[in-house]
Amino acid sequence: MTEHDSDGGSDADSGTDEDAETAADRVPVLLVRGDREYLVEPGAEMGTDLGVLEVPEDVQPGDTLETHLGDEFHVRRLRGPDLFHHFERTGAPMVPRDIGLVIGETGIARGDRVLDAGTGTGVLAASMARAGADVVTYEQDPDFADVARENMALGGVDDVVDVRTGDVCEELETLESSSFDVITLDTADAADVVAHAPELLVDGGFVAVYSPFIESTREVAETAREADLANVRTRETIQREMEFDDRGSRPSTAPVGHTGYLTFARNE
Template sequence: MSEPEREHDADTESEAGDTTDRNPVLLVRGDREFLVQPGEEMGTDLGVLEVPDDVEPGQTLETHLEEEFHVRRLRGPDLFHHFERTGAPMVPRDVGLVIGETGISRGDHVLDAGTGTGVLAASMGRAGAEVVTYERDADFADVARENMELGGVADDVDVRTGDVVDELENLESSSFDVLTLDTGDAADVVAHAPDLLVDGGFVAVYSPFIESTREVVETAHEADLANVRTRETIQREMQFDDRGSRPSTAPVGHTGYLTIARNE
């Protein structure tokens, strides 16, 4: 879209009193949470609540039945719980590992593939990066775009429908600081990482399976990427009671394998 078109659209939205450019907030009451946009009407079993256009975190709002909700600012981990899901989204600890291991920050350009629900893409956008993300399923991509609006990063995350492998020739060389991949054909993209990444740029590949992870690692070495390493992402919840303290006896919290490599 050209700049004049953007300006026209912005003027039109402003004249119409559009509130979609304002950040959503959480309405909290006990263990119940609702993600809402400023200016939205929310109906619950506790009554109807009119959310003001100028709502601010820290306020307390009342429904028409005088039931109170506390207003809380949306934080990154909240995306995992409140985005509409089209599959199993990347959990917050894995999102943190990707961002922490690659140093994604303001001004970075990120190429992402396997958008899914969009938790990772939105989190990177909220960290200040400009993200181009590819999702092969058109319905999933539509949901992801709605989630970007909900997460307040629609201007920072460009959700594209299609397979990134088919678009590699159309992407500008050395134009990305980080590649983040959560797809079965990730190895095919890793093979092109030296052409896509700036010097010192990172690749982060997430996979639930050992076989695809091994293929990614082998491809990274063949592409002469540096510092190739893979870690299993796993956590154990702790239990504290009168008998003592120990890790939970629930199943171990394995989610997948994260491979990191760097373009020399």
């Protein structure tokens, strides 16, 4: 929640509801036909091999739209997991199950302020913003940062996600002490930021670090303990799909769905 949103008074309350409705109207919608999905903004025109589709400004989830050739598309509301599939990618984004663990373990909610580093595609930052948080996120690659800003607009959260170009480690002294409820990191130098977590987090605030490698994960966990953070724990994120056929049911024999390691700790 921004400072403007937190102002009291009945006029402010009604204005906030109005602003929220306007912001929701700007969020793109999904146009679905069979296995096809297109993310389109209200008022836009989209050309496909099935014809030209004009999306009304007042389009609503549940509507059915027709191309000029008569082919129908169903309108679906954008949901968090859809960001993973439709954001422009600059690398491997964090997968939905890992995002769910981050939000679930840290309790990110409306009114929280989050410091994020290693923006990349921006799926995590956007998901946290859609959960109600204000997010400041750092991305070192200027081109990646530009793509992330476009993705934030596409996800309808560009007003609450501040994508900054730069190395968060070089900006730590400029950040206000005890000003973040949660810190989320997906960077090779995450341990350097974790060392400063007690200074940056509010009492009871959380830090969550994602890493694909055990070595950096161990460094993060050790640094968290040295910084006197509490409840330091690391989990491997792994998931197997199930197969069901006439012979029986069993886990899939496809490669095991390991993605990485998540380390959590709390400031007390």
